[in-house]
Each structure stands twice: as C-alpha cells, then as structure tokens.
Amino acid sequence: MNYWLMKSEPDVFSFADLKKRPNQTEPWNGVRNYQARNFMRDDMKIGDLILFYHSSCEIPGVAGIARVSSIPYPDSTQFDKKSEYFDSKPSKDGPRWILIDVSFHEELKRFISLEELKKQPELAGMRLLQRGNRLSILPVTSSEYNIIRNLV
DNA sequence: GCCAACGTTGGC
C-alpha cells in the first residue's frame, strides 16, 4: 500500500465536505497538472491512504485521513463547457485528464498544522516541506505517514 | 497583498 497527501482549499472543498458527500466519496476532479495526473493514473491504488491537507487558508495542515476508492477514469469536467475545468484542447489519444475517487476514511482527533509538521525533525525530508513545492498530490513514505499519524 | 517557485505557452 502507498500513502499520499492531497491538497484542497477548505473554502472550496474541505475534509468535512468529503464526510458529508453521498457515500462519503468525491471524484477528485479539476487537477490540471500532469505530474499530479500521472500519480492518479499510474500509481494510486484502491485502499491507498491519503493525508487530506487544507491549503491556502488561515491554518494550513492535515485535516483527516481519506483513501483511494476507485480505479482511474476520465475527469468528466474536461468535457463540460460550463465547467471552469473545461479543456478544449483536442486529444486524439483519448481523454487528457484522469482522476480517482477519494473517500472519507478516518477522523483525526485533532487538526495537525503545517507549523507542527515543520517542527518534527524526522519529517524534514518530506516533499510537502520542501521549498517551492506546488504539486497538489504528493507521495508520502510509510514512515512519514506513521510519524504524522502518531502525532495525535 | 506580496513574492518565490515553478509549470505552461508560444515566438523564433
């Protein structure tokens, strides 16, 4: 099993929103970055656990645990002219944007802020904490996951 | 609102 971190702006879609969805599941649409897409298309497997991260907000950090709950399939918003994620570029090789479903998995006892993550010496190598990282989906090692899980 | 970092675009 692999571990991941997925960023979401809580004003747009928070961990609490995920929990309230039908089946507590949401298609992770709107990703328009090739590296992030490739993770979903090639590497994320059903059952992989996800640190659900709140970004671009007052207190960024890990809000809860989610999991991958589908195989990869095309992001329907790329075909929707009314969607802000519409992508009109022709694609002779099929759909350009691929996603997976994300489901609520587990509540954390408390929110783990970015500030707290930065204080852990063992997490210094974490991709999230490297400067200039802008990817919205990042791989997390099992030891990083366990360290974070044990903070609460 | 600022700004560093980085991805994408498009002219050549």
Add this chain to the structure above:
DNA sequence: GCCAACGTTGGC
C-alpha cells in the same frame, strides 16, 4: 528546442 513572458500556487 530554447527561453522569455506569463499564470498559478500557496505560505506568510
């Protein structure tokens, strides 16, 4: 294929 310009991300 290079690279400058531009747009976006995201912490602060």
